[in-house]
Amino acid sequence: MEKFEVLRSAAVPLAIENIDTDQIIPARFLKATSREGFGKNLFRDWRYDSEGNPIEGFPLNDSRYSGQILVAGKNFGCGSSREHAAWAIYDAGFRVVISSYFADIFRGNALNNGLLPLQVSDEVLQRIFQQIEADPTTEFVVDLPKQELYIPAWEERISFDIDAYKKECLINGYDDIDFLVNQKEAIEAYEKNRIWAY
Amino acid sequence: MAKSLFDKIWDAHVVRSIPGGLDVFYIDKHLIHEVTSPQAFAELEERHLPLYRKNQIVATADHNVPTKNQHLPIQDPLSRTQVDQLTANCERFDIELFGLGHQNQGIVHVMGPELGITQPGMTLVCGDSHTSTHGAFGAIAFGIGTSQVTQVMASQCLLLSRPKRMRITVDGELKPGVTAKDVILYIIAQLGTGGATGYFVEYAGSAIRSLSMEGRMTVCNMSIEMGARGGMIAPDETTFEYLKGRPYAPKGEKWEQAVAYWKTLHSDEGATFEKEYTYKAEDIAPMITYGTNPGMGIAITDAIPSEVPAGETVSFEKSLKYMGFKPGESLLGKEISHVFIGSCTNSRIEDLRTVANYVKGKHKADNVEAIIVPGSKQVEKQAKEEGLDKILAEAGFELREPGCSACLAMNDDKIPAGAYCVSTSNRNFEGRQGPGSRTLLASPLVAAITAVEGKIVDVNRYLN
Ligand code: SF4
Secondary structure (H helix, E strand, C coil): CCCCCEEEECEEEECCCCCEHHHHCCHHHCCCCCCCCHHHHCCHHHHECCCCCECCCCHHHCCCCCCCEEEECCCECECCCCCHHHHHHHHCCCCEEEECCECHHHHHHHHCCCCEEEECCHHHHHHHHHHHHHCCCCCEEEECCCCEEEECCCCEEEECCCCHHHHHHHHHCCCHHHHHHCCHHHHHHHHHCCCCCC | CCCCHHHHHHHCCEEEEECCCEEEEECCEEEECCCCCHHHHHHHHHCCCCCCCHHHEEEECCCCCCCCCCCCCCCCHHHHHHHHHHHHHHHHHCCEEECCCCCCCECHHHHHHHCCCCCCCCEEEECCHHHHHHHHHCCEEEECCHHHHHHHHHHCEEEEECCEEEEEEEECCCCCCCCHHHHHHHHHHHHCCCCCCCEEEEEECHHHHCCCHHHHHHHHHHHHHHCCCEEECCCCHHHHHHHCCCCCCCCHHHHHHHHHHHCCCCCCCCCCCCEEEEEEHHHCCCEEECCCCCCCEEECCCECCCCCCCCCCHHHHHHHHHHCCCCCCECCCCECCEEEECCCCCCCHHHHHHHHHHHCCCCCCCCCEEEECCCEHHHHHHHHHCCHHHHHHHCCCEECCCCCHHHCCCCCCCCCCCCEEEECCCCCCCCCCCCCCEEEECCHHHHHHHHHHCECCCHHHHCC
16 A cells, blocks of 8 residues: 655545445446556546547546545445445545545545545535635645645645544555454454354 | 443454554454455455455355346356456355355345344445345444455454444334335435444334344345444344244254344343434335435425425435436326336345235336346245246246346446336436436335336325
């Protein structure tokens, strides 16, 4: 997993609520057996028409917007557990998703892949949308060690929550597998005392 | 101290807690399928990690399989590769596999319970969000991402923080024609798609108790549709009766021991929940969805809300535009061209019986294409033994072979762009059943009536 510390970037707005993982990456593109290459089908049916032509007006097709931060409406990533959704967003070049609410499984999947789900209040989210609308080149600074979203245009620092362990993992590029595999002794001891052997 | 059902099972599975609030959490059973496992196997190999407990994994092929001619090689090369790779991985790691053609093959959440693999008190995961289905047995069951699939393969554990607890009580008696599917669609319509995010839900109350195991699975299945990590129902005689004699259920003395333990699995009097909701069974009517998330549900005779519901803005209008509906209009009389009966929500034998029972001696409308996809080979076999296949064929329904099918349209079973489909599945997202498809979620009974009438009707008038 790639390390994440501080990111300075413009952002792409997607002011839609309840974006489900079927929109992020439709099921028909889940047939690959590797983790790579999902980015080209990110938001496929919103981004391209049935002939494969870019749909005008969709923010990812709009040259005014760029950057490694995706800003989306509340309850982002609901629906299926497909980790392909996190892979597709990452593969398309994003490192942070800002929303006012994330679905649980998506949040976990993102963190396991070096993609930071950054939760802000509904109010801040709306202000961010307005800010990008007014000036699409607005810069955002995501500082993970400080747990701060800094918006130079507002001269404002907004703190965000993240689990302490997950924060360490992101900063160091570790994942849970390394940790769990090192727990073997405790796991074996637990197994000897399981109440009921299923 | 009074404990909730959830906490009893959770506590029994904590290997150790680490500072910062995370638990090393032990997983009893791991189910895998072809779509979310290949990258996990690949990662295991890349990191040179052994598979830790192969006997606690069961695999099946379901998401990507055709529902016609399963005895022939899969036509689509990508789908075939995925299914072949599952077979190869299971052979290499010596994992029990119910592949295509096997008598136990089926949708992973239909297969596990019907074989008795899912049992009260256990922890069970699968790389699939509807793993919540298994909670119907009083288990902690939830969907995980592929990275977590690798973690369970490598350590039989996950690193988790304990979710919050919610209890949803439904008391009273359900009205005729109101099924488990209507109960859960009603609850989701009340709470919204994010209403239970961060929570694990226990369903309780006399209306829930009165449901069969199939019905309970339908309810728990859709917990994820309101954002819940999972859903569960305390085991009782209905649960034990269902499990007894199933191939993987404990036998003889072990069975007695198991039941004695299972009887302790309920929320104690006075157990606390961070959130509680109570509903009256009498308030629930046959339901249908009109929008593009499962929270957008109404009683079938009600009109679509005329105003944007609180908390939704852009999505409501976008959603209605996609569906081709107007705010405030009624769905009654809308013509429907497709009916899909299947998916891990409603493809069990009881669902097929409900449909067959209604359509017996009737015929589907000419404008409708109706397909029924059984949840598993076992369901298919039983349907044939009971003669349901003939009833359905005479009524013009096409009975297919088991799989996820048009629930997510990864295989050839797709609803055409613009077409309306009344579906017994769990998601009505844009394009879920094929690009441009428009899905209306409902119970098998509503689906059967719709297929016969060719349009949305007030189902209450069609019940005898
Ligand atoms: S039937 Fe549908 S919801 Fe259920 S596991 Fe298959 S694809 Fe997922």
